[in-house]
Amino acid sequence: MTRLFDFVFSFLGLTVGFPILVVLYIVGLFDTGSPLFMQERVGRNSRPFTLVKFRTMRKDTASVASHLASASSITKFGHFLRRTKLDELPQLWNVLKGEMSLVGPRPCLFNQEELIEERLARGVLEARPGITGLAQVNEIDMSTPRLLAETDQKMLASFDIASYFKYILMTVTGSGSGDRVR
Template sequence: MLRLVDIILSLIGLLVGAPILLVIYVAGLFDTGSPIFRQERVGRNQKPFILVKFRTMRPNTASVASHLADASAITALGTFLRRSKLDELPQLWNVLKGEMSLVGPRPCLFNQTELRSERASRAVFNARPGITGLAQVNNIDMSMPKLLAETDALMLQKLTLTSYFKYIFMTIGGKGAGDRVRRK
């Protein structure tokens, strides 16, 4: 049932959001010259997939978890996109393709071994990764691997259609700050 809702909502989001996606894409051309960010992430059953987002950091930034990245790498447009969460919109394509869900554990990088181990021990990888979820609306990010994996597992155990929409509306309403970025 949730997969059908994912398909319908991501398709609507991509169609209705097309003008916004286009404006951000063009602005991104002026900001970094490369507005789309692609990165290999850990998906369902620990299979790799390519996550797409709007680029918020300079193109030469090291490929590390956000909490390990340097805040000076974030561009002016990137700051706005992160605060408004508009950088996540292209992930609707990942949802439509079945690589992600709107609600689920945020997809990690393969080099985040502690988080991968914690999630594997709790069967979190049995689910599709998501754009938002319980951890995100409670400001629990990848800098806290054990707590994040515990929260992801709890969310997946109790996920209903009601909580699915609750997490989406909380995210749209501004709840959750996203991954922390290291400040100098």
């Protein structure tokens, strides 16, 4: 049932939000010269997929988890995108394609081996990754792999339609601040 909601909401979000996406893309062109950021991530059943976001860091920033990147790498426009969570909007394309869900464990990088091991042990990687979830609304990020995997497992064990909408509402109303940056 959540896949149907994912499809409908991502389609509506991309359609209705298209003018906003265009404006953010154009501003991003002036900010970094390359407004979209694409990165291979660990998907459902450990399959790779290409995550799409608006770029918030300088183009020459190393491709590492956010908590390992330097805060000085974030552009002024990038700070705005992160604070408003607008950098996540292009992921609606990943949701529409079925690579992600609106709600699920945040997809990690393949070099985050400790997190992958923790998630494998807990069955978390069997779920479709999401834009938001229990960990995100509680400001738990990838800097604490064990806690993150435990939180993801807890969310999945009690996941239902009500919690799907609850995590979306909490995210839209400002719960969680996103991944920490040094």
